[in-house]
Amino acid sequence: MPKTDYDVIIIGAGTAGLSAGAVLERSGMDYIILDKKREIGLPVRSTGAVSMEWVKRIGMPTDSSIVSANISSMSFRTDKGNSINLNFDRTVGIVYDFTAYEKFLSSKFAGNLNIRMNTRVNSVEGNTVYTDSGSYVGKHIIFAAGPQSNFGKKLPRNEVLVAYEEIRKASPRADYQMVLWFSDMAPGGYFWDFADKGGRRKIGVCYYPTEGKSPKEVLDRFTEKYPEISGECIDTMAHQIPLGEPAPSVTSGSYLYTGDMVNAVLNTTAGGLQGAFWTGKTAAEAVIAGDHSLYQKKWDEEIRPWLLKHHRLHRRMHRKGVKSISRLMTLAKIMPMSVKKKVFGGL
Ligand SMILES: Cc1cc2nc3c(=O)[nH]c(=O)nc-3n(C[C@H](O)[C@H](O)[C@H](O)COP(=O)(O)OP(=O)(O)OC[C@H]3O[C@@H](n4cnc5c(N)ncnc54)[C@H](O)[C@@H]3O)c2cc1C
Numbered sequence: 624m625p626k627t628d629y630d631v632i633i634i635g636a637g638t639a640g641l642s643a644g645a646v647l648e649r650s651g652m653d654y655i656i657l658d659k660k661r662e663i664g665l666p667v668r669s670t671g672a673v674s675m676e677w678v679k680r681i682g683m684p685t686d687s688s689i690v691s692a693n694i695s696s697m698s699f700r701t702d703k704g705n706s707i708n709l710n711f712d713r714t715v716g717i718v719y720d721f722t723a724y725e726k727f728l729s730s731k732f733a734g735n736l737n738i739r740m741n742t743r744v745n746s747v748e749g750n751t752v753y754t755d756s757g758s759y760v761g762k763h764i765i766f767a768a769g770p771q772s773n774f775g776k777k778l779p780r781n782e783v784l785v786a787y788e789e790i791r792k793a794s795p796r797a798d799y800q801m802v803l804w805f806s807d808m809a810p811g812g813y814f815w816d817f818a819d820k821g822g823r824r825k826i827g828v829c830y831y832p833t834e835g836k837s838p839k840e841v842l843d844r845f846t847e848k849y850p851e852i853s854g855e856c857i858d859t860m861a862h863q864i865p866l867g868e869p870a871p872s873v874t875s876g877s878y879l880y881t882g883d884m885v886n887a888v889l890n891t892t893a894g895g896l897q898g899a900f901w902t903g904k905t906a907a908e909a910v911i912a913g914d915h916s917l918y919q920k921k922w923d924e925e926i927r928p929w930l931l932k933h934h935r936l937h938r939r940m941h942r943k944g945v946k947s948i949s950r951l952m953t954l955a956k957i958m959p960m961s962v963k964k965k966v967f968g969g970l
Pocket residue numbers: 634635636637638639640657658659660668669670671672673742743744745767768769770772773786787788827860861862863864881882883884888893894895896897899
């Protein structure tokens with residue numbers, strides 16, 4: 624009979640679940656990660672862009688084998704002609720090869736994690752986790768099942784962005800390694816062009832799906848306007864990004880909630896990898912310490928305030944669509960370059 628009793632059960636092998644698993648693996652704790660998908664890192668669910676400052680601060684991996692591109696120049700634009708252009712003398716961001724990154728977290732970062740794939744969790748009652756292939760019992764349960772899973776609350780349409788990306792065959796841009804455009808064609812979000820490896824670029828869009836147009840249509844229309852981002856599409860990915868206020872509470876009895884499930888997403892950039900990694904790690908540390916309130920405390924004192932700051936700024940940025948962003952960009956223009964670099968380079 625396979626073992627079914629564990630100290631810790633983690634639901635979801637994305638960034639949050641793998642980061643929690645890595646901490647538990649290093650501490651020698653008895654845990655299992657359950658995931659419904661077939662393979663770690665697939666399907667791809669993220670562009671994989673993260674700020675170096677945060678990567679270092681929270682200990683995310685930087686192994687060269689999992690990095691597709693280094694970012695040292697970036698441009699933020701509106702389709703009304705505003706722009707903020709920044710060139711750094713160092714790498715301020717990296718773009719992960721997302722599949723390699725998740726595989727690395729699962730096998731090399733802290734050793735081989737104990738993961739059972741092809742295992743969909745259908746429900747959790749008390750300390751029992753019911754899956755398609757039997758039930759498990761855990762003293763602690765870390766929920767890391769991502770946005771809109773069968774465990775999270777369903778988010779209203781104005782609190783979740785649809786995000787769609789095409790990997791396009793295209794030579795590297797001559798000007799910037801990362802360009803973001805704000806436009807009323809992408810309400811609440813933006814269009815992006817990120818450097819990738821091997822003659823490819825990651826071109827995408829995220830927005831509140833209020834108009835009923837498919838993300839592909841929206842991206843195609845934008846590409847007509849900006850042919851500089853055109854190129855043969857060789858792969859696509861789409862998913863959702865929760866963009867609401869970070870949850871007030873992240874623990875309840877023997878349960879700990881992490882990542883997209885608690886809106887640990889920087890609303891300004893729609894980046895959730897750092898929040899997922901940080902919450903997964905902190906939740907696992909609290910489990911090891913035998914005190915879940917340590918996770919809630921760190922959430923209240925450090926993680927949530929950081930997320931809230933971005934949540935409020937996002938509201939301000941998008942209050943009147945691209946008009947508000949143009950105004951903020953005009954204000955940002957008068958900032959000294961050193962301040963601009965600190966603000967935009969550390970997002
Ligand atoms: C197109 C796009 C681009 C993005 N780009 C960036 C970016 O450049 N930078 C950035 O920082 N963030 C980006 N994000 C956001 C980021 O990818 C997410 O915030 C992050 O992946 C969330 O991690 P997570 O571990 O919380 O959830 P997920 O990565 O979604 O992992 C959840 C896991 O739980 C599993 N699961 C779900 N339900 C069950 C169940 N019932 N039973 C078992 N397993 C289950 C899933 O299979 C999955 O493996 C992007 C998102 C999208 C959609």
